[in-house]
Amino acid sequence: xxxxxxxxxxxxxxxxxxxxxxxxxxxxxxxxxxxxxxxxxxxxxxxxxxxxxxxxxxxxxxxxxxxxxxxxxxxxxxxxxxxxxxxxxxxxxxxxxxxxxxxxxxxxxxxxxxxxxxxxxxxxxxxxxxxxxxxxxxxxxxxxxxxxxxxxxxxxxxxxxxxxxxxxxxxxxxxxxxxxxxxxxxxxxxxxxxxxxxxxxxxxxxxxxxxxxxxxxxxxxxxxxxxxxxxxxxxxxxxxxxxxxxxxxxxxxxxxxxxxxxxxxxxxxxxxxxxxxxxxxxxxxxxxxxxxxxxxxxxxxxxxxxxxxxxxxxxxxxxxxxxxxxxxxxxxxxxxxxxxxxxxxxxxxxxxxxxxxxxxxxxxxxxxxxxxxxxxxxxxxxxxxxxxxxxxxxxxxxxxxxxxxxxxxx
Numbered sequence: 001x002x003x004x005x006x007x008x009x010x011x012x013x014x015x016x017x018x019x020x021x022x023x024x025x026x027x028x029x030x031x032x033x034x035x036x037x038x039x040x041x042x043x044x045x046x047x048x049x050x051x052x053x054x055x056x057x058x059x060x061x062x063x064x065x066x067x068x069x070x071x072x073x074x075x076x077x078x079x080x081x082x083x084x085x086x087x088x089x090x091x092x093x094x095x096x097x098x099x100x101x102x103x104x105x106x107x108x109x110x111x112x113x114x115x116x117x118x119x120x121x122x123x124x125x126x127x128x129x130x131x132x133x134x135x136x137x138x139x140x141x142x143x144x145x146x147x148x149x150x151x152x153x154x155x156x157x158x159x160x161x162x163x164x165x166x167x168x169x170x171x172x173x174x175x176x177x178x179x180x181x182x183x184x185x186x187x188x189x190x191x192x193x194x195x196x197x198x199x200x201x202x203x204x205x206x207x208x209x210x211x212x213x214x215x216x217x218x219x220x221x222x223x224x225x226x227x228x229x230x231x232x233x234x235x236x237x238x239x240x241x242x243x244x245x246x247x248x249x250x251x252x253x254x255x256x257x258x259x260x261x262x263x264x265x266x267x268x269x270x271x272x273x274x275x276x277x278x279x280x281x282x283x284x285x286x287x288x289x290x291x292x293x294x295x296x297x298x299x300x301x302x303x304x305x306x307x308x309x310x311x312x313x314x315x316x317x318x319x320x321x322x323x324x325x326x327x328x329x330x331x332x333x334x335x336x337x338x339x340x341x342x343x344x345x346x347x348x349x350x351x352x353x354x355x356x357x358x359x360x361x362x363x364x365x366x367x368x369x370x371x372x373x374x375x376x377x378x379x380x381x382x383x384x385x386x387x388x389x390x391x392x393x394x395x396x397x398x399x400x401x402x403x404x405x406x407x408x409x410x
């Protein structure tokens with residue numbers, strides 16, 4: 001198989017891999033409970049259902065929307081896809097002997113692309129919901145059609161994904177607010193996924209809009225670097241190609257967290273970049289040294305910049321100027337945990353120390369240093385060395401001692 005074909009297969013397999021963390025399971029349970037409350041209040045008896053279905057006008061019942069926000073790549077869209085797998089599949093329901101079977105849909109899951117006005121976005125939702133193209137040519141008519149279909153089909157959740165696509169242009173704030181206020185009047189539980197940038201904009205709206213749209217906000221946080229969930233996530237990707245990745249979910253999880261800021265999407269990108277780099281060198285196995293090389297490669301530079309900004313944010317506990325997409329919209333939300341901060345500081349220190357050391361060595365010494373580094377990683381037991389011979393640990397220790405002596409506090 002060519003490297004390109006293998007990379008495409010690996011990418012597709014990663015796209016089908018999802019680890020439901022404890023946090024994700026709690027959010028899914030919360031969402032389903034929220035939907036159940038709405039269903040119970042809307043459908044009381046069979047008779048009332050038939051009466052409302054055939055009524056000339058559908059009553060307007062606004063539902064409090066549930067917002068799911070978090071850093072880009074933290075797994076918000078995958079969480080919505082998991083909700084779709086938990087809910088019952090589409091089916092037909094016989095209400096009584098006097099009427100035919102009614103379609104039953106648990107979920108309307110819509111990915112919104114960028115639109116410049118409300119009507120095209122509502123029309124897209126109507127098409128995804130199965131409404132005919134003649135659903136209406138005005139906003140009011142399309143909304144009425146959506147309201148009627150949602151009730152008739154027993155839709156429990158209307159999930160709007162990629163909502164951050166609206167976060168463009170000077171009128172994005174107003175456009176997003178208007179659309180959400182309209183969708184909440186369809187009558188079913190509305191769940192919308194948004195990044196931090198749009199959440200900041202919604203928080204700047206007037207008090208009435210904030211109370212209607214932001215009373216139920218759930219933040220999907222990153223897993224801690226030493227948590228069982230992060231380790232299980234790493235293992236889930238490694239199991240996709242166990243013969244390719246020479247990586248251990250327990251031993252290597254902290255370093256992978258530091259290179260990806262604990263974001264699942266970045267972890268996938270890093271592993272794919274490492275595999276692509278390995279194949280370009282004629283190798284078929286990806287270890288941690290290849291992952292580090294991929295992290296420092298040009299192809300990963302854009303993501304590395306975000307990782308380093310998030311590391312700086314975690315250390316200083318201060319917002320990043322001009323990067324609303326990285327700054328949590330709520331106080332102390334989505335900061336990296338303290339153990340992650342310590343690990344990032346330690347890794348950055350080791351990286352800089354190693355770079356400084358290599359600059360000071362002759363070519364022969366540099367080759368020997370790299371050889372010893374590779375050997376220490378592959379051999380589980382410490383090797384005995386001749387007395388008086390300096391090993392890698394000794395060189396690193398001496399360099400650190402030298403720096404402490406030379407850069408003494410004033």
